[in-house]
Amino acid sequence: MSHTCEHTHDHDHDHTPDVVATRLQAAQVRVADAGERMTSSRLRTYELILEANAPIKAYDVIDRFHPDGAAKPPTVYRALSFLEQMGLIHRIESLNAFVACDTHDHSFPNGHTAAFLLCECCGQSEEIAIPSLPDVETRATQTGFLVNRVTLEVRGLCHACRETH
Known part of the structure; x- marks a missing residue:
């Protein structure tokens, strides 16, 4: 999404390292409860989406996956698909980007x-x-x-x- 304004942005919905760690742990529990495995690539993909704290494109996740270089695209795309199926992330179609699901309201069974x-x-x-x-x-x-x-x-x-x- 292009940023067209020239003022500073002071948004208060940053994901601190503590928030990211808590969300990662909760995701691991959710995945285990569903009888699935949270592999290291799935966990790393989810971590990068949480850290972005804004819509992030798949190729940006791929580029940031390893400190020494990009991940293989199929690895990340499979992880994104899994995380979306588990309800941990959403795809914003018009941006072709992904965000972490921020709805933790269990009143929607x-x-x-x-x-x-x-x-x-x-x-x-x-x-x-x-x-x-x-x-x-x-x-x-x-x-x-x-x-x-x-x-x-x-x-x-x-x-x-x-x-x-």
Whole structure:
């Protein structure tokens, strides 16, 4: 996402090392509870997405994977697919980028519709959970279509950027 504004951005949703470590540990538990394995490549991919704290493209994950050089693309793409299936990350289609799922609300037993507020100024994204989109699901059902997931992207200006305009 291009950053088109010229003011400084003081956003308060940074992922500190403690937050990243806590999220990594929680992810390992979640994956184990699902009967799956959190391999080192899956863990490293998730760590890089958490550290980015903003939408990150797959090739940036590939470039940052190893201190001495890039990872093999198939390794990262398989990890991204797995992390998305586990509900740990979301893909923001319009940006062709990935972000960590920030919704930890377990009141949505069947998952949630991921809605992203995308700031056109600073490039930050914020996830908000929506239990469902009844009209979409109803119309899909009427056509015989089974909805697996919906991602909603909303563009505009975040609070910090609106304050400076």
